Amino acid sequence: MDDCFEKIITLLRDRQDFVVATIVRKSGSAPRVTGTKMIIRRDFTLIGSIGGGMLEAMVTKLSAGVFESREFVLKDFIFLDKTDSAMDMVCGGGVKVLIEYVDPYDAEAVRIYEKAAELKKQGTEFVLITMVHEHIPFITGKDKWICTETAFYGAEDYDVQRITTSIREKFNHIEVELQEKNARYLIEPFYRFEQVCIIGAGHIAQKIAALTKELGFYTVVVDDRKEFANKNRFQTADEVRALRSLDHLSDKIIINHDSYIIIVTRGQSYDMKVLAQMLKTDARYIGVIGSSKKRDYTYQELLQEGFTKEDVKRIFCPIGLNIHAETPEEIAVSIAAELIKVRRGKAYDRG
Known part of the structure; x- marks a missing residue:
């Protein structure tokens, strides 16, 4: 709601x-x-x-x-x-x-x-x-x-x-x-209520959405591609939103301190665009898919754009607990486990 x-x-x-x-x-x-x-x-x-x-x-x-x-x-x-x-x-x-x-x-x-x-x-x-x-x-x-x-x-x-x-x-x-x-x-x-907002509607998002719904999160899936963001692909999600663009997301989706943001778009430039917007919200969790190399590059770009080191510390990247996941199903499990960890009050205990 x-x-x-x-x-x-x-x-x-x-x-x-x-x-x-x-x-x-x-x-x-x-x-x-x-x-x-x-x-x-x-x-x-x-x-x-x-x-x-x-x-x-x-x-x-x-x-x-x-x-x-x-x-x-x-x-x-x-x-x-x-x-x-x-x-x-x-x-x-x-x-x-x-x-x-x-x-x-x-x-x-x-x-x-x-x-x-x-x-x-x-x-x-x-x-x-x-x-x-x-x-x-x-x-x-x-x-x-x-x-x-x-x-x-x-x-x-x-x-x-x-x-x-x-x-x-x-x-x-x-x-x-x-x-x-x-x-x-x-x-x-x-x-x-706790809301998971999955931005990006690819294969990994499908697996994540099924798990977050089972875990009791109100699950919203967002993408700018109708062929990906639709109820046929995300039958368990509470809401599936096909937007015209990923700009001005805070005007299109409600994000507050009970929101968990999972960024799994189709490319690094899209991830960066979304991440910069999410850092301006008070979302409880902001996770971005990617490697350590991508993380370092992304953080440097954010700092150059004027974000602070404290802003950057809010980001969970690579997203998910380190269980050496490889398949979409395994990656979804690692992300769901990290959400549980944050939910239980262990937000920045990365061990």
């Missing part, structure tokens, strides 16, 4: 208005999970992704009207088949998307988003509740609430308190849901 709150807070503090698109329901083979968010700026540039292709183009087009009227849009999008030029999406699925305006001068909205960002930074799990009116076409900060296992934030509301009680009864098992009983409420849990 996307963590956009830091970017939202940056925009709000800059007094920029924007639109947030959220997948609130998914069916079939839709490319992104429920709860995935995308931010649309006033100039129609995007932060994050809800699936690429024509879906994002149509949502962006709808956002123009949302900017103008400030009224939310709740719309279904159906993906007919993989050759359907109208949607250019994975076959046999669909999503319902909520497209809402966010006003930087809405004090209640700012407070709720600031609290969400604070809780996220603290590692506190919480659920965001949004009332999606059936007869009033606007969503403001007064229509949003946050509950943790012990705390509640937002205006007092009897119905929301009732929903909060229900949420707390099964707090760790809440899923994204658009409730449509007496009134419509969007329920969005934000739990701390």
Whole structure:
């Protein structure tokens, strides 16, 4: 699930208005999970992704009207088949998307988003509740609430308190849901989870993705080649992203302190491009495939680009524990073992 709150807070503090698109329901083979968010700026540039292709183009087009009227849009999008030029999406699925305006001068909205960002930074799990009116076409900060296992934030509301009680009864098992009983409420849990992002979708990536999923990591595979980054090749991955390029990755994928980055692209120049971007994040683990010779060259290049020795010390290269691995399967095992070592708090114990 996307963590956009830091970017939202940056925009709000800059007094920029924007639109947030959220997948609130998914069916079939839709490319992104429920709860995935995308931010649309006033100039129609995007932060994050809800699936690429024509879906994002149509949502962006709808956002123009949302900017103008400030009224939310709740719309279904159906993906007919993989050759359907109208949607250019994975076959046999669909999503319902909520497209809402966010006003930087809405004090209640700012407070709720600031609290969400604070809780996220603290590692506190919480659920965001949004009332999606059936007869009033606007969503403001007064229509949003946050509950943790012990705390509640937002205006007092009897119905929301009732929903909060229900949420707390099964707090760790809440899923994204658009409730449509007496009134419509969007329920969005934000739990701390560890994500492995594999950048590069070759043979080694296939083997790694299968292992990381088994180890309980939320597994995302990214490449700029559709013929490699697709669900047929990565059936167990939680998300498979075929991007137009590997530039500006932080605007396309969410990376935080619970992220583990595995860089296995198709060449050294691509590895360098990605690595330089990842060093600007606070990812918990950054590993790059390659030999000791490649490592030394890469580190020297990074230092010349202005990165520090402390930056370079964050990199795990050659990637994986030294078990003299040779085959893709063995390399994947060595990488998975290193991830476990980092997860257990032995990040820089390379022995």
